[in-house]
Amino acid sequence: MxxxxxxxxxxxxxxxxxxxxxxxxxxxxxxxxxxxxxxxxxxxxxxxxxxxxxxxxxxxxxxxxxxxxxxxxxxxxxxxxxxxxxxxxxxxxxxxxxxxxxxxxxxxxxxxxxxxxxxxxxxxxxxxxxxxxxxxxxxxxxxxxxxxxxxxxxxxxxxxxxxxxxxxxxxxxxxxxxxxxxxxxxxxxxxxxxxxxxxxxxxxxxxxxxxxxxxxxxxxxxxxxxxxxxxxxxxxxxxxxxxxxxxxxxxxxxxxxxxxxxLNKDCDVRKITRSHKVERLSKYIEEKDACSACYGSLIHALERLDERGLLARLRGKICIGQGYKGQQGEGIGIGVCTKGFSKGIPGCPPKAKDIVEFIEKNI
Structure with missing residues (x-):
C-alpha cells in the first residue's frame, strides 16, 4: 500500500x-x-x-x-x-x-x-x-x-x-x-x-x-x-x-x-497537431524522434522562458530526441539522448523546471 x-x-x-x-x-x-x-x-x-x-x-x-x-x-x-x-x-x-x-x-x-x-x-x-x-x-x-x-x-x-x-x-x-x-x-x-x-x-x-x-x-x-x-x-x-x-x-x-x-520510460514519438503557440515555440527546437514526454517538458520550459523575456536570447536551436544518441554536438541538448553535447541536461524525461534553470545559465 x-x-x-x-x-x-x-x-x-x-x-x-x-x-x-x-x-x-x-x-x-x-x-x-x-x-x-x-x-x-x-x-x-x-x-x-x-x-x-x-x-x-x-x-x-x-x-x-x-x-x-x-x-x-x-x-x-x-x-x-x-x-x-x-x-x-x-x-x-x-x-x-x-x-x-x-x-x-x-x-x-x-x-x-x-x-x-x-x-x-x-x-x-x-x-x-x-x-x-x-x-x-x-x-x-x-x-x-x-x-x-x-x-x-x-x-x-x-x-x-x-x-x-x-x-x-x-x-x-x-x-x-x-x-x-x-x-x-x-x-x-x-x-x-x-x-x-x-x-x-x-x-x-x-x-x-x-x-x-x-x-x-x-x-x-x-x-x-x-x-x-x-x-x-x-x-x-x-x-x-x-x-x-x-x-x-x-x-x-x-x-x-x-x-x-x-514504472517505465516513454518511447512514443507521435505528436499531436500543434497549436499556433506551440508551433511558435517549436521553432527554437531541432527535434529528431523525440519522445512526447520529453518534448512536452521542453515546450513548457520554453513557455516559462518566454514569459520571463529570455527566449529571444537563445542562439541556435535546442536539440532533443533519440536521433541524437551517440552524436556529439556544440549546442544545447535536452535529455539523456543528447549526452554527447557540450551543453546538455540529463533526464528521461527531464523536468521543465530543470530545463529552465539550465538554459538560463547557458544563454
Whole structure:
C-alpha cells in the first residue's frame, strides 16, 4: 500500500492500461472498505473533449472504474461541478462521461445542482456541496495544465469543482490562492490521479494542448502539486496556494524528500497537431524522434522562458530526441539522448523546471 511520500509515474498513451498498472502497484483496495461510497472527481471545467487539453481523459476514468469493480467495489459515483460559465450536464455529455455512466452503471452527480453546507476551514468559512462530503473515499483526477490566474492547476485547485457556483465567484474576489488552500482542509483527497496525457500550456479551458504522455499518482495533494509545478517549469513561489496549503497542514511541498517511482520510460514519438503557440515555440527546437514526454517538458520550459523575456536570447536551436544518441554536438541538448553535447541536461524525461534553470545559465 502506498504512503503519502510516494508518487508513482507511468508514461505512454494507453491510459486505461497505464492506470491499472499503477493501481495494482499501489494496492488501494487495502485501504477502502467494501461498503464505502467512492467518489471520482475529474476536471470537467468546460464542455470540451480531453484532446483540447482542458478535461480529464474518459479512458483514464474508465480504467479506474474497471480496476475498482474488479476488486468488488460497486458503490462508485462520478461527481463534478463545471465553472460558472458552463453547465456540468453539458460537460458530462461532450467529454464522454454519459457513455461511461451507462457502460459501467456509475451515476453522474452534477454538483451545480446540489445543496451545500458551510464549513469552518480554520478561520475561512467555505460552502461545500453536500455530495462531496458524503463520499467515503475521494479519488481526485485533475489535469496537468496551465491557468490564466494561478499559473497552473492540478490537485488542490481541482477541488474547486466541489463548491457551488456562488462560492466559486467568492473565491475569485478573495484572490483564489488562499481559499483554494483552505478548501483542501475541508474536502480531502484520498488518492490523486493526475492526467498528464494532454494538458494545456497556459489556459484552464484548453486550446493550446501539450502532449506529455504521463500519468502520476499520489496521496498528498500538496506534494503532487509541488511535483506538477516542477514538471511545468514553475518555482513554488510562483504558485502561492501550494505553500499556503503546506503551512496549514494539508501536506508537504518538499519534492526533494519524495519517493518518485517511475514504472517505465516513454518511447512514443507521435505528436499531436500543434497549436499556433506551440508551433511558435517549436521553432527554437531541432527535434529528431523525440519522445512526447520529453518534448512536452521542453515546450513548457520554453513557455516559462518566454514569459520571463529570455527566449529571444537563445542562439541556435535546442536539440532533443533519440536521433541524437551517440552524436556529439556544440549546442544545447535536452535529455539523456543528447549526452554527447557540450551543453546538455540529463533526464528521461527531464523536468521543465530543470530545463529552465539550465538554459538560463547557458544563454
Amino acid at each position: 502506498m504512503n503519502k511520500n510516494q508518487i508513482y509515474v507511468i508514461y505512454g498513451n494507453t491510459p486505461k492500461t497505464m492506470i491499472k498498472e499503477i493501481l495494482t502497484k499501489a494496492r488501494i483496495e487495502e485501504e477502502i472498505d467494501k461498503s464505502a461510497l467512492i467518489g471520482i472527481k475529474p476536471n470537467l471545467v468546460v464542455a470540451k473533449p480531453s484532446t483540447s487539453g482542458a478535461t480529464t481523459t474518459p479512458d483514464l476514468v474508465a480504467g479506474v472504474i474497471e480496476y475498482l469493480q474488479s476488486k468488488g467495489y460497486q458503490n462508485i459515483i462520478i461527481l463534478e461541478g463545471s465553472w460558472v460559465g458552463d453547465r456540468t450536464f453539458r460537460a458530462f455529455s461532450v467529454c464522454g462521461y454519459e457513455q461511461l455512466s451507462k457502460l459501467y452503471n456509475v451515476p453522474l452527480v452534477d454538483l451545480q445542482r446540489d445543496k451545500y453546507t458551510e464549513y469552518d476551514a480554520g478561520g475561512v468559512r467555505i460552502n461545500v456541496c453536500n455530495k462531496a462530503m458524503e463520499v467515503d473515499y475521494l479519488i481526485n483526477m485533475p489535469v496537468l495544465k496551465g491557468h490564466c490566474q494561478t499559473s497552473m492547476t492540478c490537485a488542490l485547485k481541482n477541488m474547486k469543482g466541489c463548491i457551488p457556483d456562488s462560492e466559486k465567484r467568492k473565491f475569485h474576489t478573495m484572490g483564489l490562492h488562499k481559499p483554494i488552500a483552505y478548501l483542501n482542509r475541508v474536502v480531502k483527497s484520498n488518492l490523486i490521479i493526475v492526467d498528464g496525457l494532454m494538458g494545456d500550456l497556459t489556459f484552464e479551458e484548453g486550446g493550446t494542448p501539450v502532449q506529455m504522455n504521463r500519468v502520476f499518482v499520489g496521496k498528498d495533494p500538496v506534494l503532487i502539486d509541488a511535483y506538477a509545478a516542477e514538471l511545468m517549469g514553475f518555482n513554488l513561489n510562483e504558485i502561492p496556494y501550494i505553500q499556503m496549503a503546506e503551512r496549514i497542514g494539508v501536506g508537504s511541498a518538499d519534492v526533494s524528500k519524495a519517493e518518485i517511482i517511475e
